[in-house]
Amino acid sequence: MLNEQALRFEVFIFKRMKRIALVIATIVLVACKEKKTTSIVQKEGVETSEAIELEVYDFRGLEKMLSTQSDTTYVVNFWATWCKPCVKELPYFEQLRSNYKEKNVELLLVSLDFPAKYESKLKPFIKEHNLQSNVVALDDPDMNTWIPKVDENWSGAIPATLIFNKTERKFFEKSFTYNELETELKPFLN
Amino acid sequence: MKTLKSLFVIMAILLFSAFTNTTENKGYKVGDVATDFALENIDGKMVSLSDYKDAKGFIVVFTCNTCPYAVAYEDRIIALDKKYAQKGYPVIAIMPNNPEVQSGDRMEAMQARAKAKGFTFPYLMDKGQEIYPQYGATKTPHVFVLQKENKGNVVKYIGAIDDNYKDVNAVNQKYVEDAVDALLEGKSVKETHTRAIGCTIKV
Numbered sequence: 168m169l170n171e172q173a174l175r176f177e178v179f180i181f182k183r184m185k186r187i188a189l190v191i192a193t194i195v196l197v198a199c200k201e202k203k204t205t206s207i208v209q210k211e212g213v214e215t216s217e218a219i220e221l222e223v224y225d226f227r228g229l230e231k232m233l234s235t236q237s238d239t240t241y242v243v244n245f246w247a248t249w250c251k252p253c254v255k256e257l258p259y260f261e262q263l264r265s266n267y268k269e270k271n272v273e274l275l276l277v278s279l280d281f282p283a284k285y286e287s288k289l290k291p292f293i294k295e296h297n298l299q300s301n302v303v304a305l306d307d308p309d310m311n312t313w314i315p316k317v318d319e320n321w322s323g324a325i326p327a328t329l330i331f332n333k334t335e336r337k338f339f340e341k342s343f344t345y346n347e348l349e350t351e352l353k354p355f356l357n
Numbered sequence: 358m359k360t361l362k363s364l365f366v367i368m369a370i371l372l373f374s375a376f377t378n379t380t381e382n383k384g385y386k387v388g389d390v391a392t393d394f395a396l397e398n399i400d401g402k403m404v405s406l407s408d409y410k411d412a413k414g415f416i417v418v419f420t421c422n423t424c425p426y427a428v429a430y431e432d433r434i435i436a437l438d439k440k441y442a443q444k445g446y447p448v449i450a451i452m453p454n455n456p457e458v459q460s461g462d463r464m465e466a467m468q469a470r471a472k473a474k475g476f477t478f479p480y481l482m483d484k485g486q487e488i489y490p491q492y493g494a495t496k497t498p499h500v501f502v503l504q505k506e507n508k509g510n511v512v513k514y515i516g517a518i519d520d521n522y523k524d525v526n527a528v529n530q531k532y533v534e535d536a537v538d539a540l541l542e543g544k545s546v547k548e549t550h551t552r553a554i555g556c557t558i559k560v
Contacts, residue, residue, distance in 0.1 A: 245554075249425050251459075252557055279554055281425060281523065308521040311532075314552040323517075324496035324557045340495070342557075 219290040223282070223304045226313035232275060232303075233317065233329065240272045240332040240355045242348075245305075245317075245325050247279045248292045252342045253326040257296070259345040263352065264300050270356055274300035279325060282306050330355055384493010387549040390509035391417070391501065394488045396451065396481035399468045404479045406449070406503075406510055413445030414504040414513070414540060416533060419453045419483075419494040422470045423461040424556035427497045429522050431474050434498070437518070437533060438478040446502075446537050448478040453489035453497065454559040456482070462559075489558060496555030502536045502546075513540060516551030 224232075235241060244260050246253035257276070264274040276298065280289045285304060293302055307313055314323050318338035321327055328339045328348075332355050339351070385391060393406045406415060418434055420427040438448035456463040464482055471480045483489050492501055493515075502514035514536035519528045536546040 247425075250556060251559070281429075308523045308527070309529075310522070310553040311517060311520055311530075311551040314554070321552065322495040322499075323552045323554045325554060326557070 219293055221285060221290060221293075221302070221304055223285070223306050225307040226305065226309075226316065229277065229303070229305050229307075230313075230316065234331065235333050237333065238271055240330065240352070241275060242272065242352060243275045243277060243329040243331075245277045245279060245327040245329075247325060248284070248288045249280070250325050256326060256343050256348075257298070259343055259348050261299060262345055263348055266349075267352065267356075272352065272356070276300050276302045278302060278304045280304060384491065384495075385501070385512045385515065387512050387515060387546075389512050391503050391512050392488070392491050393510070394481075396488065397464075397484060398479045398481050399464070399471050399476075404449070404481055409447060411445065412447060412505060414502065414537075415510065416441060416446055416448045416537065417492070417501040417503060418448055418450045418518075419489055419492070419497055419499040419501075419558070420450050421452050421454050421459070421462045421497045421556070422466050423454070423459050424497045426522055426553070426555050430498050430518050433518055433525060435474065435477060440534075441537050442477070444537075444541055446541070450476070450478055450480045451483050451488060452480065453483045453486060453494055455486060458559040486558075486560060494558060496557055498553075498555060500533055502533060502540070504540050513546050514549050517553035520551075522553065 232241075233243065242260065242263060244253075244257075246257065248254065260274055260276065263272070278289055282304075289304065292298075310323060314321050317327075317329060318340075321338060321340055324340055326342055328341075328343065330337050330339075330351060335355055337351065337355075343351075391406075395403045395405045398404045406412075409415070416437055418437075420430070420434065422428075434448060434450065442448065452462055452467055454462040456466075460466070467480055467482065470476075494501070498518065500514070500516060500518055501512055503510040504513050505511075514533065516532060518531075518533050519525075520530045520532070521528045530548075532548060532551045535548065539546045
């Protein structure tokens with residue numbers, strides 16, 4: 168008899184627990200769902216993962232960024248995600264940025280990726296490598312017109328780099344190591 | 358001692374490549390006589406400019422499998438050959454990259470690409486990378502139009518194929534066609550040197 172009572176009690180508790188568990192599960196589910204929606208909102212606002220903003224210029228637009236009247240020294244690198252030697256040297260430019268940001272040096276990475284690849288290649292690349300330098304895209308197919316305006320001696324091969332301030336300007340059609348880059352930058356800072 | 362030795366070898370190679378890099382920017386100017394060569398084609402045969410007894414000149418294109426710009430121009434390179442080979446200016450494509458560095462440009466890959474695209478012209482491997490520095494090619498694609506004269510194959514045009522890599526229908530100036538057309542008419546080439554973005558030749 169006692170046993171039977173105990174059993175009934177157990178079953179009762181079990182049923183109760185089941186119900187409680189169900190309620191808890193529902194709460195958790197709903198909460199999770201809410202959390203999910205809020206995280207999506209956050210993603211759009213803060214993380215900007217898929218929404219990496221990319222400024223796209225034709226050469227006329229970019230040209231304004233290739234000269235200055237200020238005291239800043241600019242290091243401009245022409246690159247593309249498909250260009251192996253470019254990708255290899257990008258970390259050196261990033262390193263230069265962080266080492267010289269206090270010394271009035273700004274980096275500009277001009278991507279020559281094809282417009283059809285901005286979403287599939289360039290933006291994911293910027294995110295994946297967490298590029299801190301300013302990245303813009305140049306979309307101007309009339310290359311024979313604008314290449315000599317960047318530098319008369321540029322054949323058009325990339326990587327290519329331009330260092331300038333308001334008084335000096337130097338162009339390089341070559342790959343850099345960090346030390347080479349720093350060596351070329353230093354005279355601009357004196 | 359052994360490491361010192363290998364270090365020395367590495368330094369020697371670096372020094373050598375530093376020098377070859379500086380010569381890269383020289384190369385031919387319009388009016389120079391271009392060197393002939395004997396380079397292996399995708400069919401295993403050796404090809405030289407001198408094999409083309411009836412040619413009036415050549416459209417020499419340094420190109421490769423792996424550069425997006427080169428790929429964007431493949432159909433236009435084929436079209437150039439179809440249009441001008443019969444008029445005496447065949448396309449000779451040369452792949453200048455080091456296939457050890459760029460595996461997508463190995464001979465087998467070149468063969469596969471030529472077959473897939475139906476290349477109508479030779480696609481030669483610049484084995485040892487000795488030819489492109491003499492021409493002064495710096496990137497792919499990079500075109501040299503040559504005219505056969507008594508003194509040799511004279512460089513008449515260096516540069517891009519046209520002025521829009523992105524959209525063949527938006528092209529305003531067909532630099533190579535204009536150059537070859539002028540030569541066929543016995544005129545001088547108006548625009549002898551143009552520039553375009555391309556992929557650095559992989560050494």
